[in-house]
Amino acid sequence: MNVVVCVKQVPDTSDPDTEVHIDSSGRGVNQSKFSFVINDADNYAVEEAILLKEKHGGEVTVVNIGGEGANQVVRMALAKGGDAAIRLDDEKFVYSDIVATARLLQAAVKDLGCDIVMTGCLASDDGYGAVGVTLAQLLGLPHAAMVKTVEVISDNKLKIARELEGGLLEMNEIETQCVLTIQTGGNEPRYASFKGIREASKKEIKVMDLAATGLSEDQVGEAGSVAVMTAYSAPEVGELAEILEGDPGETSAKLATILKEKGLV
Amino acid sequence: MGDIFVLAEHRQGELREVSLELLTLAGQLGGSVTALLFGSGVDEFASKLAQFADKVLVVDDPMYQNFNAMAYQAALAELIKANKPGLVLIPNTAQGVDIIGSLGVELELPFSTDVIGVTMEGDKPVATRQYYGCKINGTITFKDSDTYLLGIREGAVPAGEGGKSGEVTKVDNPVTAEITVRKFLEYVEAAIGEVDITQSTMLVSVGRWIREDKNMPMMEELAGLLGADVSGSRAVVDAGWLPADRQVGISGKSVKPKLYLAVGISGAFQHVTGMKGADLVVAINKDPDAPIFQYADYGIVDDLLKVVPAMIDKLKEMKG
Numbered sequence: 001m002n003v004v005v006c007v008k009q010v011p012d013t014s015d016p017d018t019e020v021h022i023d024s025s026g027r028g029v030n031q032s033k034f035s036f037v038i039n040d041a042d043n044y045a046v047e048e049a050i051l052l053k054e055k056h057g058g059e060v061t062v063v064n065i066g067g068e069g070a071n072q073v074v075r076m077a078l079a080k081g082g083d084a085a086i087r088l089d090d091e092k093f094v095y096s097d098i099v100a101t102a103r104l105l106q107a108a109v110k111d112l113g114c115d116i117v118m119t120g121c122l123a124s125d126d127g128y129g130a131v132g133v134t135l136a137q138l139l140g141l142p143h144a145a146m147v148k149t150v151e152v153i154s155d156n157k158l159k160i161a162r163e164l165e166g167g168l169l170e171m172n173e174i175e176t177q178c179v180l181t182i183q184t185g186g187n188e189p190r191y192a193s194f195k196g197i198r199e200a201s202k203k204e205i206k207v208m209d210l211a212a213t214g215l216s217e218d219q220v221g222e223a224g225s226v227a228v229m230t231a232y233s234a235p236e237v238g239e240l241a242e243i244l245e246g247d248p249g250e251t252s253a254k255l256a257t258i259l260k261e262k263g264l265v
Numbered sequence: 266m267g268d269i270f271v272l273a274e275h276r277q278g279e280l281r282e283v284s285l286e287l288l289t290l291a292g293q294l295g296g297s298v299t300a301l302l303f304g305s306g307v308d309e310f311a312s313k314l315a316q317f318a319d320k321v322l323v324v325d326d327p328m329y330q331n332f333n334a335m336a337y338q339a340a341l342a343e344l345i346k347a348n349k350p351g352l353v354l355i356p357n358t359a360q361g362v363d364i365i366g367s368l369g370v371e372l373e374l375p376f377s378t379d380v381i382g383v384t385m386e387g388d389k390p391v392a393t394r395q396y397y398g399c400k401i402n403g404t405i406t407f408k409d410s411d412t413y414l415l416g417i418r419e420g421a422v423p424a425g426e427g428g429k430s431g432e433v434t435k436v437d438n439p440v441t442a443e444i445t446v447r448k449f450l451e452y453v454e455a456a457i458g459e460v461d462i463t464q465s466t467m468l469v470s471v472g473r474w475i476r477e478d479k480n481m482p483m484m485e486e487l488a489g490l491l492g493a494d495v496s497g498s499r500a501v502v503d504a505g506w507l508p509a510d511r512q513v514g515i516s517g518k519s520v521k522p523k524l525y526l527a528v529g530i531s532g533a534f535q536h537v538t539g540m541k542g543a544d545l546v547v548a549i550n551k552d553p554d555a556p557i558f559q560y561a562d563y564g565i566v567d568d569l570l571k572v573v574p575a576m577i578d579k580l581k582e583m584k585g
Contacts, residue, residue, distance in 0.1 A: 011397070013397040013398050013400060014398045014473065014500075014531050014533070015474075016474050016529075016531065016550055016551040016552035016555060017551070017552070019552070019554060020397045020400040020401055020554075022401060029397065029401070040500075040503075097377075098366060098369075098376070098377070098378070099369070099370065102366070102370075121362075124397075124398060125396065125397055126396055127379055127394070127395065127396065128377070128378050128379065129357075129362050129378055129379060130362065130365060130366035130376075130378045130416075131366070132366075133362065133363065133364075133365070133366035133367050134366030134367060134369065134370055135366075136366075136367055137366065137367035137368075137370040137371055138370055142335060142446040142447050143334070143363075143367065144334065144363065144447065145334070145359070145362045145363040146359050146362065146363070159450070161453065162359065162363075163359065163516055164276070164358075164359040164360075164516075165358060165359060165419075165515055165516060166455065166515075166516070166517070166518070167455035167509060167512070167516055167517055167518075168276075168452055168453075168454060168455060169452065169453040169454075169455070170331075170332070170359075170449065170452055171449075171450040171451050171452070171453060172333075172447055172448060172449055172450060173447065173448045173450060174446065174447045174448075175445075175446045175447070178446075181362075183516075184499065184503045185499070185502060185503040185509075188505070225408075226369070226374075226375035226376065226407060226408045226410075227375050227376060227377045227392075227405050227406070227407050227408070228405065228406055228407075229394075229403045229404070229405055230403075230404050230405070230406050231403065231404050232396065232401050232402065232403050233401065233402045233403070233404065234401065234402070235395065235399070235400070235401060235402045235556075236402075237559055238559055239559075240558050240559060240564075241546075241547075241548060241558045241559075241560075241561035241562060241563055241564035242562065242563050242564070243553075243558075243563075243564045243565070243566055244563060244564065244565050248567060248568075248571040248572045248574075248575035249575050251565045251567060251572060251575070252565075252572055252575035252576040252578070252579045253579055255547060255563065255565065255576065255579075256576070256579045256580060256583060258563060259491075259524070260583070262545060264467070264491075264523060264524050264545070265491060265580065265583065
């Protein structure tokens, strides 16, 4: 089973210490205080790809769209068991929407001859949850979204579990080649070993710019997009919670009083 | 503007509420609203949808008994090509996300996903979405087209009262070839453990920002003093700190306790959707901008590792 796994580097904005501020362009956020990590769902996709390789053989190729800073997440995926890596990097790729992003991945993936292409099912920063399924159509392959577990049942067939609302699992059979978008929680992402990290540092990350993709300028970035995010704005905030002020001793006393008044303790 | 098509969603013999939400939204945008229903023996669903739509197109075929993205996409593509609606709304659910991107590319339609608000500028939609864990919004504008495709978040618009009596029309299944590349096999229900949090009257619900597994006993102690059960966010379940049946949210449980004490939960919509039924919500989080404070009645903006021990002391003191 040869697997391509697409990984994205995202700011860890769910961290309560990380504030999100819109920058002066209105189309970006101030990133100076962000710490960057592999997107959570992509981390599970990497693990699923490596598990398949360990069980059935084959190679894992890691694909990323990002600047040099994204080498960090690519190298970590290589250290865990990835064999080769491609990073798509060109300033013309900025502002690519779902379709333009999928088109870039298509350019990197189309000649690799893999059995399965995996992406995370959702990126924590822009939350589209659509690039994998879009990529499948561009590649002319069947797909399944929000896949929690993958089992190989024959040379060209997989049994997969899709996770639906309420935690209900929908079991499907799908033929390879195919594209799967991987949900979190279906495996336990490993930590890279020191040996793996050392070996990954020697592996080449092939960089593809616009010319290398064979795409034209009007197929990437904003020009190649069908839906453009034109402006960020502060969310409309409804009524906020009444904030209890004071040190922990005071706030906990206030909360205890409220709970007592409401008959909850 | 042209007609608005809305894909209805059903599962395990039930029409899902999100179908009515999207029809309600479509009705607010103006234009004629058509519900699309793919299923097998779904007359009852069609009647329900007719209360919210001007027309209901039903494709009744065993192929649609259970969801198959490939079959849905093929049928939608044919109906869109034949009828040329101005706008197509699809629930941004586990079903919807399995169709939208591929359908958009197949028909070359401008599309976006997980949209929470839509306004029309002439015949063209402008969409609002959320970014960075629901901390900021963004506005999406589209390339010119005759038809636009939007995935609408479940719960983004409340379902209205209905009151229409749309015409129900059965159409022939436009998909004639059997779909073989992907097949539905069966549903597997989530396992139910010893505690059913949907029945809990008090919940201490923990998020990733309790930071370490070793802080769980502290949360359990707090819950014990309150007579509460412990639930949590997806991240906590993924990390293995709580079993899957304790997860609150879209992919977990919907809960309705008298007290929901959210500890270290940032409050992205995936989680908040599951706690909307709670009577009193109290949130403890270090980040004053955490979305959870928009849903809480009371908030404490502080380090939970300081507040929770203080709260434990206070409750012990009260109990004597």
